[in-house]
Structures are given as C-alpha cells and as structure tokens.
Amino acid sequence: MKLTFWGTRGSIAVPGPETLRYGGNTTCLALDIEGQPPVVLDAGSGIRALGLQMLDLPGPLRVNLLITHLHWDHLLGFLFFYPAYRPDVSIHLGGWPRCLEGIQGLFDSQRGDGHFPVMFEQLPSRITRDEALLAPRFDLGPVRVQTIPLNHPQGGVGLRFSRDGRSFVFLTDNELGGTRGPQLEDYARFCRGAQVLIHDAQYLPEEMDRHRGWGHSDWRSALELAQKAGVERLILTHHDPNRGDDAIDAMLDQARYQAGPGLVVEAAHEGLSLTI
Numbered sequence: 001m002k003l004t005f006w007g008t009r010g011s012i013a014v015p016g017p018e019t020l021r022y023g024g025n026t027t028c029l030a031l032d033i034e035g036q037p038p039v040v041l042d043a044g045s046g047i048r049a050l051g052l053q054m055l056d057l058p059g060p061l062r063v064n065l066l067i068t069h070l071h072w073d074h075l076l077g078f079l080f081f082y083p084a085y086r087p088d089v090s091i092h093l094g095g096w097p098r099c100l101e102g103i104q105g106l107f108d109s110q111r112g113d114g115h116f117p118v119m120f121e122q123l124p125s126r127i128t129r130d131e132a133l134l135a136p137r138f139d140l141g142p143v144r145v146q147t148i149p150l151n152h153p154q155g156g157v158g159l160r161f162s163r164d165g166r167s168f169v170f171l172t173d174n175e176l177g178g179t180r181g182p183q184l185e186d187y188a189r190f191c192r193g194a195q196v197l198i199h200d201a202q203y204l205p206e207e208m209d210r211h212r213g214w215g216h217s218d219w220r221s222a223l224e225l226a227q228k229a230g231v232e233r234l235i236l237t238h239h240d241p242n243r244g245d246d247a248i249d250a251m252l253d254q255a256r257y258q259a260g261p262g263l264v265v266e267a268a269h270e271g272l273s274l275t276i
C-alpha cells in the first residue's frame with residue numbers, strides 16, 4: 001500500500017508564504033494498491049491537483065472515493081476533481097453512509113441556487129454510492145478496511161487499512177478525551193498493531209480548553225494514543241489554518257521530545273508519501 005498526502009490542512013485552504021512547506025490544501029490522500037483501482041480518501045481542496053494527475057490514466061477508469069464525513073473541508077475540492085468530468089470514469093463513493101448526499105449537495109440543486117454552475121446530473125462520469133464500500137468493514141481487493149466512529153460534530157468514520165499483517169489508521173477530525181463516543185481505550189484497540197497512525201492534531205494542548213467539543217485533538221493526545229496502541233509511526237495532520245510552517249515545526253519538536261526514541265513522529269505535508 002502506498003499512501004500520499006495531497007492535502008493536510010484543517011477547516012479551510014490557506015495558500016500563502018506561511019504554508020509552503022506543510023501545504024495549504026485541505027484533507028485529501030491517495031492510496032495506491034497494486035492491481036486495484038485508485039483509492040482517494042476525502043475530497044478536500046487537495047483533490048484538485050490529484051485529479052489533474054489522474055487525467056493521464058487511461059479509461060475506462062474506476063476511482064474509489066472514501067469520505068470520512070461531510071464537512072466542507074473534506075468535500076469542496078470535488079467540484080474541481082477533473083475525472084468527474086470524463087465520461088469514461090466511474091466514481092464509487094464509500095466510507096461515511098451519507099457520502100453521496102454530501103457530494104450531490106455541492107452542485108446546483110436544479111433550483112438555480114447559484115452555488116455552482118453545474119448540476120450533479122450533468123456530470124459526464126458515473127457517480128454512485130457503493131454498498132460494498134461502507135462501514136462497518138469492507139474490502140478493497142486484498143486490503144481489509146475496518147471502521148470506527150469519529151468523535152466529531154455530526155459524526156464521521158475512522159478507517160484502518162490492513163494487508164498481509166501491515167496496517168495504517170486514518171483518524172482525521174477526531175477529538176480524543178471527549179465525554180461521548182469511543183474512548184481512548186477503544187481507539188487504542190482499533191489502532192493496535194498498526195505500523196502507522198495518522199491523527200488529527202489541529203490544536204496545541206494549551207488550546208484545548210477553548211476548543212472542547214469542536215471535534216479535534218492536540219498532538220499530546222494523539223501521541224498518547226499512538227503510545228497506548230504501540231504504533232511505530234505517528235503522523236500529525238489536519239493542521240490548524242492559522243498555524244504556519246514554523247509553528248508546526250515547533251509543535252513537532254515538542255511532540256518528538258515527549259515521544260522519545262521509540263516512536264517516529266512527523267507532521268503531514270503535501271507530497272509526503274509512504275509505503276506500508
């Protein structure tokens with residue numbers, strides 16, 4: 001399994017000199033599984049550049065797009081996902097059960113509401129909700145996908161991908177230490193034995209009091225989860241839009257210092273690619 005980050009930012013895209021190194025695009029990852037159709041995780045603004053690259057792929061082309069939840073920062077890029085405008089492309093939506101509703105809702109509603117000039121029905125590609133790609137578990141060819149509810153306003157789904165004893169977990173938009181929903185022990189059980197954990201770290205520990213209930217975590221809770229679950233590598237993501245590159249470096253320094261030598265800690269940046 002090869003995983004590549006195309007968007008690492010939370011809440012809203014933030015291009016500019018402050019975000020050049022970690023990237024300004026919102027959440028989108030590409031997952032390549034040998035011999036399988038391309039898989040995309042979330043359709044934040046990072047999906048635009050990914051889609052541009054996918055235009056070179058020969059048709060007919062199937063794309064599996066897994067949506068974690070319906071917040072704008074995980075959907076809006078789909079409007080500019082160019083393969084959706086190709087008649088020889090079929091897009092299978094999965095992950096969160098309301099994935100199709102979310103994507104449809106981006107386009108004009110036929111009432112001329114002025115949100116976007118194209119109606120969903122006018123798209124040349126075939127876009128469907130694939131029952132075989134929904135929670136609680138499903139397969140992408142040889143890769144087994146398990147899910148867990150996210151602790152996030154309006155809900156969402158966390159994903160674990162496993163193949164031949166190797167796994168990675170993607171928990172974006174997830175508040176650890178919340179009073180409702182799955183608890184730290186539940187997430188630790190879900191992540192146990194995975195090589196890589198990708199987790200929301202939008203806030204600093206000292207910012208959490210002001211943001212309780214917002215559905216995001218700080219690096220220290222993500223670290224605690226990684227250590228409890230015994231993963232080898234923690235990748236912090238969903239960076240706060242107001243946190244520039246230097247501030248992310250500082251956050252990472254603190255997290256690495258606290259982690260010690262047993263755990264590799266990184267901050268996701270656009271273009272980061274890993275083979276699991």
Ligand SMILES: [Zn+2]
Pocket residue numbers: 010011027071073074173238
């Ligand atoms: Zn988000």
Ligand SMILES: [Zn+2]
Pocket residue numbers: 069071152173
């Ligand atoms: Zn969200």
